[in-house]
Amino acid sequence: MTAPVPDKCSILLVDDMEENLIALEAVLGPLHQELVRASSGEEALKAMLRQDFAVVLLDVLMPGMDGFETAANIKRLDQTKDVPIILLTGTDADTDYAYRGYAIGAADFLTKPFDPWVLRTKVSVFLDLDRKNRQLATQAEQLRRLLAADRAPMEAAGPQERLAEIAEELAQIELHLRDTDATDAVALAERTARLRRAVNSLRVRHAA
Known part of the structure; x- marks a missing residue:
């Protein structure tokens, strides 16, 4: 969550x-x-x-x-x-x-x-972008923790290729978080959701 x-x-x-x-x-x-x-x-x-x-x-x-x-x-x-x-x-x-x-x-x-309305509108755009960036950073950190918690059992089970793909996705997200606009934020959020599903899938397979 x-x-x-x-x-x-x-x-x-x-x-x-x-x-x-x-x-x-x-x-x-x-x-x-x-x-x-x-x-x-x-x-x-x-x-x-x-x-x-x-x-x-x-x-x-x-x-x-x-x-x-x-x-x-x-x-x-x-x-x-x-x-x-x-x-x-x-x-x-x-x-x-x-x-x-x-x-x-x-x-x-x-x-x-x-114009007060113009200033508030311009500032609001940057406030929304800041919230999106912080949310993406939080999601990326949660994914890193999931990977760290599951690294040992996953390595024992052998899903090395998928783990490498997820690690690469995380690295790309971290790079984009440093310089993203509102459009990129939506794409990064979707990518983060895909990674979360992939991590959960690996956990289920290991449990089975």
Whole structure:
């Protein structure tokens, strides 16, 4: 039985101005997720090393380490490189800001003042993807435990070829989990279900 994946995700809000953080919290409050504040790029990086986030909302214009530098640092770290970043900036932003943001690896770019519904919708997409990825990771871990528990009796019984096939499938799932989109998530879920049936079949044969 698959362990339940917590519905609540964490969202990191990064802005050096208190009023902007308050506004973001008001817009995202209806999503009922954990909202974490950071008032600088340095503070944001420390927060991301302490806990996992489903998405980061990052202001571009900040003193010291600005949004572009912060995003670049996030993408350099193995622990945080896959976290999606939405860059936020004012209406007086340079025309090349969006290009620079996407070049760094930002997932999206919004200009203030933004439509609250649009922001919530964009954030919700990343929240759903984060939940799918965590569910797939949980399923893959359960399959690894099943294989570890049954490895000795299965080896004694001799189903080496099928065991090798299952191990290869698990390796492919682990690779895809590092970089998957919503479409891939469905395919991976189906593959995981097939593997679970294969493992159960091997257990039944050994019991017989």
